[in-house]
Amino acid sequence: MVSITLFLALAAILFCIGLYGVLTRRHLVIVLASIELMLNAVNINLVAFSAIGPFANITGQVFTLFVITVAAAEAAVALAILIALYRNRNSIDVLKHDLLRW
Amino acid sequence: MCHGILKEKGVGMMHYAWLIPVFPLITFLILLVAGRVLKEKVAYIGIAGLALSFLLSVLVLLERIGGETYTYVLNWMTVGENVVTMGYEVTALNAMMLIVVTLVSLVVHIFSKEYMKEDDRIHVFFAYLGLFSFSMLGLVLAPNILQLFIFWELVGLCSFLLVGFWYFKPEAAAAAKKAFLITRIGDVGLLIGLVLLFNRVGSFNYAEIYTAVEMDQLSAPMITTIALLIFLGAVGKSAQFPLHVWLPDAMEGPTPVSALIHAATMVAAGVYLIGVMYPLFLASSTAMTVVAYTGALTALFAATMALVNNDIKRILAYSTISQLGFMILALGTAGYVAGLFHLMTHAFFKALLFLGAGSVIFAVHHRQDIRDMGGLWGKMKVTSVTFLIGSLAIAGIFPLAGFWSKEEILASTLINGDGFLFLIALVTAFLTAFYMFRLFFKTFTGEFKGGDLNDPTEETFNEQAAWEATQSAEVGLDAGYEERKVYPNHQEVPENEPRENAGLMTFPLMVLAVLAVIAGFINAPFLGHQLEAFLTAGLNVGTQPHGALWLAFLSVAVAVAGISLAWAMYVKGFIREDFFSSKAPSIHKLFQNNYYLDDIYLAVFVRPTKEISLLLWEMDKTIVDGVITLIGSLTSRSGKAMGKHQDGQLQTYGLVTVFGGMVVIGLAFAVRGYFG
Amino acid sequence: MNAQMFFFIVFALIAIISAVLIMALERIAHRVVAMAFSFFAVAAIYFLLGAEFIGIVQIMVYVGAITILFVFGMMMTEHRNVGFGPDPRKTQQILGFVGVGFLLAFMLYAIVTADLPNSGEPYVGSAEIIGLELYGHYFIAFIGSAFLLTSALIGAVVIARKEAD
Numbered sequence: 001m002v003s004i005t006l007f008l009a010l011a012a013i014l015f016c017i018g019l020y021g022v023l024t025r026r027h028l029v030i031v032l033a034s035i036e037l038m039l040n041a042v043n044i045n046l047v048a049f050s051a052i053g054p055f056a057n058i059t060g061q062v063f064t065l066f067v068i069t070v071a072a073a074e075a076a077v078a079l080a081i082l083i084a085l086y087r088n089r090n091s092i093d094v095l096k097h098d099l100l101r102w
Numbered sequence: 103m104c105h106g107i108l109k110e111k112g113v114g115m116m117h118y119a120w121l122i123p124v125f126p127l128i129t130f131l132i133l134l135v136a137g138r139v140l141k142e143k144v145a146y147i148g149i150a151g152l153a154l155s156f157l158l159s160v161l162v163l164l165e166r167i168g169g170e171t172y173t174y175v176l177n178w179m180t181v182g183e184n185v186v187t188m189g190y191e192v193t194a195l196n197a198m199m200l201i202v203v204t205l206v207s208l209v210v211h212i213f214s215k216e217y218m219k220e221d222d223r224i225h226v227f228f229a230y231l232g233l234f235s236f237s238m239l240g241l242v243l244a245p246n247i248l249q250l251f252i253f254w255e256l257v258g259l260c261s262f263l264l265v266g267f268w269y270f271k272p273e274a275a276a277a278a279k280k281a282f283l284i285t286r287i288g289d290v291g292l293l294i295g296l297v298l299l300f301n302r303v304g305s306f307n308y309a310e311i312y313t314a315v316e317m318d319q320l321s322a323p324m325i326t327t328i329a330l331l332i333f334l335g336a337v338g339k340s341a342q343f344p345l346h347v348w349l350p351d352a353m354e355g356p357t358p359v360s361a362l363i364h365a366a367t368m369v370a371a372g373v374y375l376i377g378v379m380y381p382l383f384l385a386s387s388t389a390m391t392v393v394a395y396t397g398a399l400t401a402l403f404a405a406t407m408a409l410v411n412n413d414i415k416r417i418l419a420y421s422t423i424s425q426l427g428f429m430i431l432a433l434g435t436a437g438y439v440a441g442l443f444h445l446m447t448h449a450f451f452k453a454l455l456f457l458g459a460g461s462v463i464f465a466v467h468h469r470q471d472i473r474d475m476g477g478l479w480g481k482m483k484v485t486s487v488t489f490l491i492g493s494l495a496i497a498g499i500f501p502l503a504g505f506w507s508k509e510e511i512l513a514s515t516l517i518n519g520d521g522f523l524f525l526i527a528l529v530t531a532f533l534t535a536f537y538m539f540r541l542f543f544k545t546f547t548g549e550f551k552g553g554d555l556n557d558p559t560e561e562t563f564n565e566q567a568a569w570e571a572t573q574s575a576e577v578g579l580d581a582g583y584e585e586r587k588v589y590p591n592h593q594e595v596p597e598n599e600p601r602e603n604a605g606l607m608t609f610p611l612m613v614l615a616v617l618a619v620i621a622g623f624i625n626a627p628f629l630g631h632q633l634e635a636f637l638t639a640g641l642n643v644g645t646q647p648h649g650a651l652w653l654a655f656l657s658v659a660v661a662v663a664g665i666s667l668a669w670a671m672y673v674k675g676f677i678r679e680d681f682f683s684s685k686a687p688s689i690h691k692l693f694q695n696n697y698y699l700d701d702i703y704l705a706v707f708v709r710p711t712k713e714i715s716l717l718l719w720e721m722d723k724t725i726v727d728g729v730i731t732l733i734g735s736l737t738s739r740s741g742k743a744m745g746k747h748q749d750g751q752l753q754t755y756g757l758v759t760v761f762g763g764m765v766v767i768g769l770a771f772a773v774r775g776y777f778g
Numbered sequence: 779m780n781a782q783m784f785f786f787i788v789f790a791l792i793a794i795i796s797a798v799l800i801m802a803l804e805r806i807a808h809r810v811v812a813m814a815f816s817f818f819a820v821a822a823i824y825f826l827l828g829a830e831f832i833g834i835v836q837i838m839v840y841v842g843a844i845t846i847l848f849v850f851g852m853m854m855t856e857h858r859n860v861g862f863g864p865d866p867r868k869t870q871q872i873l874g875f876v877g878v879g880f881l882l883a884f885m886l887y888a889i890v891t892a893d894l895p896n897s898g899e900p901y902v903g904s905a906e907i908i909g910l911e912l913y914g915h916y917f918i919a920f921i922g923s924a925f926l927l928t929s930a931l932i933g934a935v936v937i938a939r940k941e942a943d
Contacts, residue, residue: 010790016878017798017800021800023760029851036817037816044823044824051829051900051903056900056901072930076931083854763881
């Protein structure tokens, strides 16, 4: 069996790629996609511990389901906001949306 | 009599004494609310209120004669073991004062109805008069010195309001401010005295203070300190040297107000204060000496200043200061009754003189310089005669009111004071007679020098003109209105000569003239010193001195000498008018300039204060403000610098968060050795 | 090098490369496709771990629903624009890279040094066990997520709807 360390390393790498995308991409859809990627990385962790962790049990997978549920809801609302934003401000460039500045 | 019935039930008229100040208060409130609507009718309301007060005062006095002191107090607050009370009290002294205040106030109200009828703010004027009367009556009725102090301050406020009634006139505004500030100096002393007194005695009540003084609860230096501090309050209020400078300036107020201030209310409050605190003063010979000398010096100085002044109201003002000095002098030489007796008689004839002066000023279209007057004797019959009576009374001619009281003052200075004080009193009496008759002769005899009263080129800057100036400025477009206002004092086309005023103005003069004649008899020796018996009953104020017969003759002789000199100078011209001023011009100038006291105050107190204030202001501006500005700009600059980084960019925030998280992780790693 | 290891490496590489492509590709549509691939690879990782039910859900929700949702989102916004031109924020990118790199280093260091025990065969979580857990132990949370989804549905509709003029 593959060592859990490798699964965790994969999750960390995916998480960091997602985080980098959130921090640097200008297109809001891609920012959202990056967030989904980060959530996926977390799910890998959960499932890995659930399957081959020191205390393997079903709880990790149940939580994965919850995370997927919340991620779906989040994606739906976020995209709705994005569409409304685009309609009102005619742009989904992150740099253009800085109304909350000092 | 109704009070007889009430007496049977055990509730006398004195129980209702608290209503006396309430009536003027009610008129004040009515006029405050409805004054604008009532317009000319306000005078009737004011007069009615005061008439009720006067009536009640008479009833109270009648009951107090032969009765006991009536006190009614409620507990106001408890301070530790001491109880502060509020209430009212009818003593012999304040029963007398109630009559004087209500009577003079009533007369002034009646006089003002005519005098102020053209003023658009007449309702405000009568409202202030009501408040003024209320304050003074409340002061008089107070059973403890704290309550007295409250009304004392109210009186000060009212005089401020009334002196500055024509506030659009810069002089009036300045005079009001001056009166308020200078009396404030005295009030501070009074307040400190009060606090000391409460601290030592544990009560503000007169009775308990008297007892404490009698039982030697206070050390002698403490009594002297308290007495002097309280006296400082009286000095400010009663315009004694050196705080007298506000009173002449207070002449900027309307003339009826001057009458009220000088006769019955404001300045009488100081003398009254010494009167009610008299046992305290008696217990300290130092305080008594200070009081006596202050009074004597004030009397003399003020009289000399009155000699050379040409403003009819200012002469009377200086005369008031001088007479107040007399009262203080009497009180300072153990002449308790003499001082208060003079307070009463003076109230009558000074009110008479002021209202007479008001009548004259009114008739000559608001001119106040006596050099512009003259020859009014035939033209203003009632005014002239009553004014003469007033002048004779103040000069102390037998048998008018002033004679009796002044003779008693001379007696008390002679018996209890020293020769110096007696000499000053005599000289002042002589000067009083002289300057009063200088005023009288210049105003009423000889030729009228005012010229054409309707001559518009005539320089007649005065209260009314200033008022009209603002009025016409306000209603500039209303031409008809302006035309109506040109000669505000006469309904029809005015004549070119002064003439007697309407009955409403002369009636008060006649009432006061009668009083100025007969008021002295209540303490006349051959009638058994009635007032003295009344005032001293149950009070420990020492034996009252009485003069010998020769003193009465001396007093009258001095007065006659003064009158004769005035007659010789101003009527017959035996002595040239400028005889003295040309002989000693420097002294003349000294008198004229109020002994340069105003200038001295300016140089000693006002200027340095201003300089120091300016300096402090500069310091404040550069150092204090500088530091504050520095801190402020530092904050805002750093805020701006930080704000630049808060660019509203989500991803910038995210990046900062990442670094922040890493710092936390790094710290955990460094400190704990990685999650261990 | 057994089969499991082989498949793990393959799918891990697919996931990572797809993830990098999401960041790197020019066109939005291509990026979304890369995202779908990445999700798919993650689903395969779940199968490798013996979590078949989760893997199927991952394919249905992520590869199916969310990707479609993203396609819609992309279509209704600026899908024609190929990027926004050169990014003015060089510092942001560099600092982002550095920060994320450090974070990754930290995490990898932690994972490697954690010294986790290696259990032999994976614990297989069947759909039945998950269902029993959901309707038993986590019932309230399950109902709560139902409410969450409903409100998200309504909220999304309300927000995305054109405002009535």
